[in-house]
Amino acid sequence: MCCLCNTKRAMCLLTCGQSIWVCLQEIMKWNGWGYSDSKFLYNKKGQAEFTGKRYRLSGMIIPGLREWMESTFGANLQHKTPAAPILNSSAVQPPTLNEAFLKELKSTGIPFSHDAEDRVFRSHGHCLHEIFALREGKIGRVPDLVVWPNCHNDVVKIVELACKHNVCLMPYGGGTSVSSALECPPEETRSIVSLDTSQMNRILWIDEKNLTAHVEAGIVGQDLERLLNESGYCTGHEPDSMEFSSLGGWVATRASGMKKNIYGNIEDLVVHIKMVTPQGVIEKSCQGPRMSTGPDVHHFIMGSEGTLGVVTEVTMKIRPMPEYQKYGSVVFPNFEMGVACLREVARQRCAPASIRLMDNEQFKFGHALKPQVSSIFTSFLDGLKKFYITKFKGFDPNRLCVATLLFEGDREKVLQHEKQVYDIAAKFGGLAAGEDNGQRGYMLTFVIAYLRDLGMDYYVIGESFETSVPWDRVLDICRNVKARIVRECKDKGVQFPPLSTCRVTQTYDAGACVYFYFAFNYRGLSDPVHVYEQVEHAAREEILANGGSLSHHHGVGKLRKEWMRETISSVGMGMLRSVKDYVDPNNIFGNRNLL
């Protein structure tokens, strides 16, 4: 299946020559998460397995998954809801083209396409409603044209032409948005051009004296890390979407990485940003590590969600690759103890590179995802561990919860650090539960998104959403939001109790980041997506009522816009509005996110 026009493909191979870059669109699902070759399915024996070769779980049988799905959701292998296999191009509206723009664009030699598949691929992120519609073959407003600039100057040209011909531009990076940020505003009457940054994927230079790298913003997380690793460096920025999300996207949404405790979030990592706006290019004149020059203009850019311009190049901090990495895990008798432990770790400012606390439901879920054990010895050991924890230590299997840890650094220091953390954990009744559990926990981060597609094959829909909240509110928000989800589902006629679970994924001095996972069996509902959206809406209201933020790192997009005013006050809205009005008076960057 060809998805790019031929000239484009040639371009692609040419520019990607030096890295192992392949065009992602070719190897990715058009209506689900991730790589086409990787997915969960039930084989002929009715056992769950994960296909492909890319992940540790690939090619493995997961014996517990079926029972977990059946008991958690009341799902049944007999009741399938398969997705439409291929995109029906005739369902895609013909493009609204701005001929004058197109004519001038052609003369620049920048590749573009108005092929239906190319346009549909860039018309969505990964919100539930977006994927659900694609699976049903329903296509709404999509971009009319896709352009692939190759460098900063290409972007400058495109933005100039867009301004000249009043065309709407929507920057597109990795397409992993979960805030409806990539949805084309249905009310947009101008021609919409999706500006795909994927070809701007080079590391332009590495400065070892200052430990910085200057990178084009279209580079995808995993490539950036791999390329830097080749020189012995890393950025350490690892959001869960790092396989597919791009540097520009991170900047535009204020992304957060799993290992931010060591490396910092994107705002800590960025030293210099170049962005093309309708008013011209914005960048700072130097790369000083900190400046007192009025409000930091980088903060207008970070989190602007593509409403002001296109980020083209970024100078980022880099670090030597860590000498030693070690996973770990701790079992706590209950979630309350777990949170108390994380709070203490944060108080002592000794958080490892990553520390995450799953609640009991998620612990069980993680358990269900254990691949088949090959040796009798491991299964014997597992049995022994379980016996020790539940019988000997008296942990209630329906209350216990687990924290996963990742340490990084010098071997010596890691071991020291590890001891410190385990000592704290012990004070809160925590028992060390092995490296294996920890490592599996992080691996699951990458495959969990695939699992949603499996659920959707069997009437189960769901999603995750996040917030950040002060420490004293963590337990309350977790309990209340989970309970609210359960109640809302019941009120909305969902037949089976939903999965409503959470985890604490980041710790800060003054609070934590909390993730909620929510899924339910929608058999018997006439409009499941609408029910889903109502429940998510209610859950967000609950989050805000309990002192949580509108978003920790997913951003606002169009999904959470309605709460912006109450979140940042009317004056705050006015400030953002006036920046937008100055930078982009004709709303060329018209994705209508944020404001």
Added chain:
Amino acid sequence: MASEAVYSHRDPMLKKRDDFEDILEERRNSSDLRYALKCYTPVLYKGLTPCKVSELKQMVLQSDQLGYVITQVSKEKGMTTDEVTGDAAAILEEMAQRLQLSTVRFFAFTLSKVFKTLFRSICVNEEGLQRLQQAIHNHPVVLLPSHRSYMDFLLMSYILYTYDLALPVIAAGMDFMGMKVVGEMLRMSGAFFIRRSFGGDKLYWAVFSEYVKIMLKNGYAPVEFFLEGTRSRTAKSLTPKLGLLNIVMDPFLKGEVFDISLVPVSISYERTLEEALYARELLGVPKPKESTSGLFKARKILSEDYGSIHVYFGQPVSVRSLAESRVNRSQFNLIPRHIPTRPSEEILSFVNDSAYRLVRAQEENMVLKPWVLLAFVLLQKQAAEDKQGTALDEFTEQAVWLRDLSRHYGAFLHWPDHIPPSEVVSSSLSLHRGLVRISEGRVQLALEQVGGQQVPGETRSAITPEEELLNQAVVILSCVSYRNQALNVFIRPALLASAIHTAASNRKQEIYNGFSFLRNMFSNEFILCPGATVQDFEEACYLLVKTGALQINQQEVLITERGHRTLAFLTSVLDPFLQGYQVVCRFLCEEDCLTEKQFIPAVRKFIIKHLLTGRLRYIEVLSSDLQKNALAALIRLGAVQKIKGGEEQGTLKLNKVMLNSLEDTLGGKLPTQKSVVAHL
């Protein structure tokens, strides 16, 4: 106003209510001892972390909330925090309950004996108890019983024990503490004691609120308290007190629990133990000698028949759903939650509205006995100076008419339909034979018998007319306390009927103005939710139209042929109050200088004078409750001003012009102009 009237009321007649089960029946057939020793394993709150009474105290003393206040107080008073903590511990010691099952079992045994002697039956709605059990499992629960008798909270615990439900901890007034042994016994059956007033005492407030919140949040036990704050001596619901309700709602508003269930409980007594006691108290007459030695002058009380008790456990009300789209909970996001803050206007009005809703829920599920309706007829006859009494068959006819009317208005009436009305009437009369006299087939209130001075031939030192009046008043007020049980059923239609009665025209707008004026005037007297004038007006219109008493079109309100009887009845329901308030206004107009303390004795004297000279018909106006309510209303309306502080502390400053005009308006001499309404 009513122009946008939407008659969307559910027909009150269709209100679904549960059936009752008599719990004494089993007590009469099986061993009380075995019952007291039965296996007791109640369903507990699912989020419960079990803890002992002593741990509970520790949790309170170590809470951030209290810690903050202790530091604050120690700074203000120049004491060490240890000293203040010691004070706090002492307060807690004085307050805390020590619920223990053995004491409850003791009560279960003795109360079984007592109840069986006093009452014919104790009826409860078992479905309500099932709902309660579910509620206790799911969320922290607050029990909100009506309060008519000392009996109430013992009775509550008794029922919960009987049904194997979690025993509550109960907020009780300090007055019980005076009775040493009883106080401790009550403490061990779950009562915790709060001082009646602790105005500015920060520390006391902090200990108290934290203690209640911790018991509630942890699901330690259902928390029980009386919304009305004290026993209603008149059997009318009292204006709810907000302090405790505010405290128990706080954990929800601040996100500390997902939800809280408030369960209104309606307890109705066919005969109140404190009947005559209350009447004397309201009249300011010293208690008769035989009852001074205590509440339970056992022999007298135990030998009497107090009929039955009905206890109705209402639908649990979720605080979450009450607060939905009403309260913005994120207002608590910016200040640490353990720092005590004054509740915002928004919260106060929310709590107030919720309190009214709950009291109304109590009222609605209050079982009314036929006697309550008979009390209406007896009192109206008495006021009409019908010295002969009413012929029994006429009396029965009126009772049946009233029965049907009250049912149409949604009253929860327990009138046995399978028994001929005449028998229902006579058995009711006989239960209350102390209050009525039947002779030669005619029935009337037993006014002359009281005091027994009418015995012929006796030449006791002449009893003064005033004493005679007060003796009559005891009977009247006792009877009033039964009539009052059903006032909430009629109050809205009665306000409308009176408004129609005084209005100069049929114009709907004018009648609405009159209604609004009266409703505002009497909002200290009856449970009328603040700000719900339009709804109340619509409800009244709806009921009267439905029963064919009125026809209402766009502009006009017309009384139908058959409506006259209903309207006459309804007007007479409100009349004692109208006249009572008028007298109070008149009294104040004639006064020059008066303090709050002097008010009750002075106004009583004034009223006695009016009654004796025949200028006032309603003896019930002697009730100090009515007088206090009237004064409170006048203060609220600005006709009277209470001076605070300074030398004139407690002096009432009177606005004679306004008092005069209010008196005239109440008497129908002045129209309720728009301006008046707007002004009020």
